[in-house]
Amino acid sequence: MTKGILHLVSTPIGNLQDITLRALEVLRESDLILAEDTRTTRKLLTYHQIKGKKLLSFYSYNAKSRIPQVIRYLKEGQALALVSEAGTPGISDPGYMLVKRAIEEGIEVKPIPGASAFLSALTISGLSTQEFHFGGFLPSTGKMRRRKLKKLKDCHATLIFYVSPHRVEKSLLDIKEILGDRPMTLAREITKVFEEVIRGKISEVLKVLADNPEKRRGEMVAVISGEPGK
Secondary structure (H helix, E strand, C coil), X not given: CCCCEXXXXXXXXXXXXXXXXXXXXXXXXXXXXXECCHHHHHHHHHHCCCCCCCEEECCCCCHHHHHHHHHHHHHCCCEEXXXXXXXXXXXXXXXXXXXXXXXXXXXXXXXXXXXXHHHHHHHHHCCCCCCEEEEXXXXXXXXXXXXXXXXXXXXXXXXXXXXXXXXXXXXXXXHHHHHCCCEEEEEEXXXXXXXXXXXXXHHHXXXXXXXXXXXXXXXXXXXXXXXXXX
């Protein structure tokens, strides 16, 4: 029996036009689209006039139970597309679990490159791009967050984190306390209407946030210099 193909399709992180022609072609031709958020994906498909596609939800709370079903579809020869809510699937989402299982089953996995929030933030940060460490989402609890940061104290690569707007100030205070008052860039709402980039030392960025409550909203990426003063 011919095995199918799992395509990892990168989608926009905000602006719906930020998608490749190849990604649109794969979405049109896929037998099924696995979506972290079906509402977001349906909006994207509608915008690009892709109609009649079958969507199946695939997110953190149902991924493990969905994987056997998805593998069965792939073994039947179907071509599937995996998309996250935004950006590149498999980055800070459960997509990696499906990829791992597909590889174990001998199923072909193909990347369809595109937008990535943390790479976009890094490239506009003005900080070193030669070596970087992507730390994903910082933990929500202070104890776990500080523990994670302490492990990175001697890391000289540029550090990149996804930061919750509800905890941005607490997170930056922890980073400043543990890593020092380093140069940083806070990129918020990348490619969206209220896109903004705040640069300076961590203390300076904290002051901007304290003086401007409206700047504490939206999706955020913090890029921190790998070494104090550089």
